[in-house]
Structure formats: C-alpha cells, structure tokens
Amino acid sequence: MTTTARPTSEVEAEIKDTLGLVPSFFSTLPEDTLDHEWQLFRRMELGETVIPNKYKELLMLAVHAETRCRYCTLFHTEAAKLFGATEEEIQEAVHLAKYTVGWSVYLNGMREDEGRFAEELAQIGEHLSA
Incomplete structure (x- = not known):
C-alpha cells in the first residue's frame, strides 16, 4: 500500500507550528521522506505511547x-x-x-x-x- 506524501510546505508548516522552527535535520531530508519521518518523529518523540x-x-x-x-x-x-x-x-x-x-x-x-x-x-x- 503506497501513500502519497503531503507537500513539503504543508509538512514544514506543521513542524514549525509544533516546534517553533523547522530544525535543519528535517530541512535536509529528501523531500519524498520528510512527511514520513516527521510523522514518526511526532509520534515517537512527542506523542503518548505505551x-x-x-x-x-x-x-x-x-x-x-x-x-x-x-x-x-x-x-x-x-x-x-x-x-x-x-x-x-x-x-x-x-x-x-x-x-x-x-x-x-x-x-x-x-x-x-x-x-x-x-x-x-x-x-x-x-x-x-x-
């Protein structure tokens, strides 16, 4: 199952809204991986898990x-x-x-x-x- 990544501008806006800025380690990721990596980061680093x-x-x-x-x-x-x-x-x-x-x-x-x-x-x- 392939999912379509959101536009970079949308992902970066969400990152900035959440973190106050887009850290350079996100801005240097290949565009086709940014949305996926941000979703993982948000869930694992900021989200409540078990x-x-x-x-x-x-x-x-x-x-x-x-x-x-x-x-x-x-x-x-x-x-x-x-x-x-x-x-x-x-x-x-x-x-x-x-x-x-x-x-x-x-x-x-x-x-x-x-x-x-x-x-x-x-x-x-x-x-x-x-």
Missing part, C-alpha cells in the same frame, strides 16, 4: 550514550528534561547503560553458555517469585 515520554527519552538517552552520538545524547537529555526527568534520573539512565553494556561485554567475551545462562535465569526467576 511507554510514558519521560521514560522513552531516558531509554533513548541511555542507548545513545552507548552509541556515542553527541547529537542524540544532547537531544534526548533535553527532551527528558522537558518531560520532567531530573538530573538524578538522567545520571541513573546513563549509569544503567554503562552497567548493562559492561555485562554484555563480559558475557559475550567469555562466551558464556547461552543454554546454561537461560536455565539459571529461569531458576533465579522461580526463586525470586516464591
């Missing part, structure tokens, strides 16, 4: 702290603040990213047996649920 916005932004901040994207890290830090995240929550999100990536490096580097890992995790889950 995960509350503050937590989405903290999650995306943690991801981009690991991918080391300065642009995304700055964006998601500021967006998290706009949605009510405190400095302590931002610091914890980034610390959790560092923590979980460390375990990933260790488990993969040591080539931990995945089957045994899954079995032990199931046993831990049963114990903690009891």
Whole structure:
C-alpha cells in the first residue's frame, strides 16, 4: 500500500507550528521522506505511547550514550528534561547503560553458555517469585 506524501510546505508548516522552527535535520531530508519521518518523529518523540515520554527519552538517552552520538545524547537529555526527568534520573539512565553494556561485554567475551545462562535465569526467576 503506497501513500502519497503531503507537500513539503504543508509538512514544514506543521513542524514549525509544533516546534517553533523547522530544525535543519528535517530541512535536509529528501523531500519524498520528510512527511514520513516527521510523522514518526511526532509520534515517537512527542506523542503518548505505551511507554510514558519521560521514560522513552531516558531509554533513548541511555542507548545513545552507548552509541556515542553527541547529537542524540544532547537531544534526548533535553527532551527528558522537558518531560520532567531530573538530573538524578538522567545520571541513573546513563549509569544503567554503562552497567548493562559492561555485562554484555563480559558475557559475550567469555562466551558464556547461552543454554546454561537461560536455565539459571529461569531458576533465579522461580526463586525470586516464591
């Protein structure tokens, strides 16, 4: 199913109305992708989804702290603040990213047996649920 994108001027007007300006990262997109990318951005960044916005932004901040994207890290830090995240929550999100990536490096580097890992995790889950 193919949908027809709206005219660039209409999409840019909506972006400006929503954000106060058309950020350069939108104005440099190919015209045939602008409407689609804006719809995704509006829904995922600004819209209410199953995960509350503050937590989405903290999650995306943690991801981009690991991918080391300065642009995304700055964006998601500021967006998290706009949605009510405190400095302590931002610091914890980034610390959790560092923590979980460390375990990933260790488990993969040591080539931990995945089957045994899954079995032990199931046993831990049963114990903690009891």
